[in-house]
Amino acid sequence: xxxxxxxxxxxxxxxxxxxxxxxxxxxxxxxxxxxxxxxxxxxxxxxxxxxxxxxxxxxxxxxxxxxxxxxxxxxxxxxxxxxxxxxxxxxxxxxxxxxxxxxxxxxxxxxxxxxxxxxxxxxxxxxxxxxxxxxxxxxxxxxxxxxxxxxxxxxxxxxxxxxxxxxxxxxxxxxxxxxxxxxxxxxxxxxxxxxxxxxxxxxxxxxxxxxxxxxxxxxxxxxxxxxxxxxxxxxxxxxxxxxxxxxxxxxxxxxxxxxxxxxxxxxxxxxxxxxxxxxxxxxxxxxxxxxxxxxxxxxxxxxxxxxxxxxxxxxxxxxxxxxxxxxxxxxxxxxxxxxxxxxxxxxxxxxxxxxxxxxxxx
Numbered sequence: 001x002x003x004x005x006x007x008x009x010x011x012x013x014x015x016x017x018x019x020x021x022x023x024x025x026x027x028x029x030x031x032x033x034x035x036x037x038x039x040x041x042x043x044x045x046x047x048x049x050x051x052x053x054x055x056x057x058x059x060x061x062x063x064x065x066x067x068x069x070x071x072x073x074x075x076x077x078x079x080x081x082x083x084x085x086x087x088x089x090x091x092x093x094x095x096x097x098x099x100x101x102x103x104x105x106x107x108x109x110x111x112x113x114x115x116x117x118x119x120x121x122x123x124x125x126x127x128x129x130x131x132x133x134x135x136x137x138x139x140x141x142x143x144x145x146x147x148x149x150x151x152x153x154x155x156x157x158x159x160x161x162x163x164x165x166x167x168x169x170x171x172x173x174x175x176x177x178x179x180x181x182x183x184x185x186x187x188x189x190x191x192x193x194x195x196x197x198x199x200x201x202x203x204x205x206x207x208x209x210x211x212x213x214x215x216x217x218x219x220x221x222x223x224x225x226x227x228x229x230x231x232x233x234x235x236x237x238x239x240x241x242x243x244x245x246x247x248x249x250x251x252x253x254x255x256x257x258x259x260x261x262x263x264x265x266x267x268x269x270x271x272x273x274x275x276x277x278x279x280x281x282x283x284x285x286x287x288x289x290x291x292x293x294x295x296x297x298x299x300x301x302x303x304x305x306x307x308x309x310x311x312x313x314x315x316x317x318x319x320x321x322x323x324x325x326x327x328x329x330x331x332x333x334x335x336x337x338x339x340x341x342x343x344x345x346x347x348x349x350x351x352x353x354x355x356x357x358x359x360x361x362x
Contacts, residue, residue: 004035004070009092011053018058036331039104039139040073041131042093043112043124043148046085052110055241060108063324074099076131078123079112100134106330107131107139111146111239119151119161129155140330142233143323146197149235153201156233157209161199168195170247170271171314172220172238177213183226183234183325184214191318192272193223193238194247201237211235219271224322234326240319245308247273251282252302259289259299278307 004024038060044052057071074094081089094102109131114122128151135142144152150161176189193215203213206225215224220238227233239246247270254267266286269279281303288300 004068006070007092009053009073011050011057014054034331035068035070036105036327036334037070037072037103038327039094039099039107040071041107041109041128041148042073042075043079043110043128045079045113046082049085049088051243051246052241055243055246056108056110059241059319059323060327063320063327072099072102072104076124076127078127080123096131100138104135104139105334106141106143106327107135108143109145109148109152111148114147117163119147119154125151125155132156136232140333141231141326143236143326144233145236145241146239149237150199150201152233152235153205153209157211159201159205159209161201164198164200167198168200168220169197169250169268170195170273172217172272174215174217174220174223174238176215181212181214181226181230182329183231183322184224186325187318187321192314193217193220193240193319194242194315195220195223195238196247196250196270197237206235231329240315240322242315244311244313244316245304248304248308248311252304255285255289255302256299259293273311274307275310278310281306 040053040056042049042052053073060069060071072094073092074096075089076096109128112122112124116122119125128148132142132152132155153159153161171192171194174191174193176184176187179185179189200221203216203222206213206222210228211225212228212230213222213225216222223236223238223240225235225237227235251267251270251273254263257263258266269282274282285300285303292299
């Protein structure tokens with residue numbers, strides 16, 4: 001079912017232009033289908049703030065036909081912001097106080113840029129712990145993305161992320177290893193997921209914490225895991241919300257950082273992202289940039305448009321399926337107030353008794 005444009009957030013207009021159905025509030029009020037209110041704690045830096053909004057709104061809006069979705073973005077005051085981003089947040093975002101007062105059915109927590117090896121030294125650390133603690137008591141399920149997963153693993157389970165030898169960057173094949181879990185039991189058993197991170201939480205660390213790994217990759221490690229009760233917290237380590245061109249834009253940004261002297265080495269290609277023709281175009285650009293620098297001339301324009309239209313998206317459908325399953329379970333627990341097939345007749349607010357835990361080996 002569609003998203004409801006309950007305010008004038010530009011993301012709604014952008015998604016409408018892409019062809020997604022967006023309901024106006026007056027029209028939505030006449031729908032007999034139940035509402036779901038989903039919070040998005042957007043911790044991304046200014047340059048990625050609106051794009052991250054769109055990515056998660058899109059993923060939710062396309063994922064499930066059973067409800068109409070009210071999306072409630074908010075952020076943390078402690079995160080540094082520029083003037084334009086602050087104006088956007090003040091106009092379109094809820095405050096955490098509003099969120100607490102009005103309540104949510106589910107919560108998505110995005111990644112964030114960090115500047116300290118120890119996440120507990122970041123300015124968002126204590127405010128994020130406060131939001132997570134509130135959500136544990138008041139929200140049916142929390143979905144953590146990338147850095148949010150690393151933070152939650154540290155403050156909930158004492159598991160600190162570990163630096164990788166090199167940035168894990170690209171699109172990687174994954175396999176479902178617990179096919180009976182309701183989040184993944186009707187999606188492709190093999191699918192791709194984008195990753196973009198310097199640090200990792202290993203499968204062993206998830207398992208030592210009593211959590212359950214559902215999807216992992218030989219190359220990229222764990223993508224999807226769930227809390228011990230099977231549903232209260234969902235952990236993504238990859239970025240299934242990414243647009244088709246997200247990694248290309250990251251690569252462009254790193255090339256521009258090199259060109260401006262903010263990066264000492266020329267960035268490698270993201271793994272499994274560009275085909276030979278596109279690699280050749282980008283290699284040619286590197287030569288042109290080098291020649292311009294040697295001649296003291298401005299950097300040539302990056303050939304984004306020559307590459308963007310030839311990148312394959314091999315992850316979005318499965319991402320929709322998994323998020324759709326998550327939304328479906330949230331809906332049943334919050335609106336139907338009944339036990340799910342994988343629950344043992346217990347209250348939805350209590351840990352879930354999952355039959356698959358006993359039936360599926362680690």
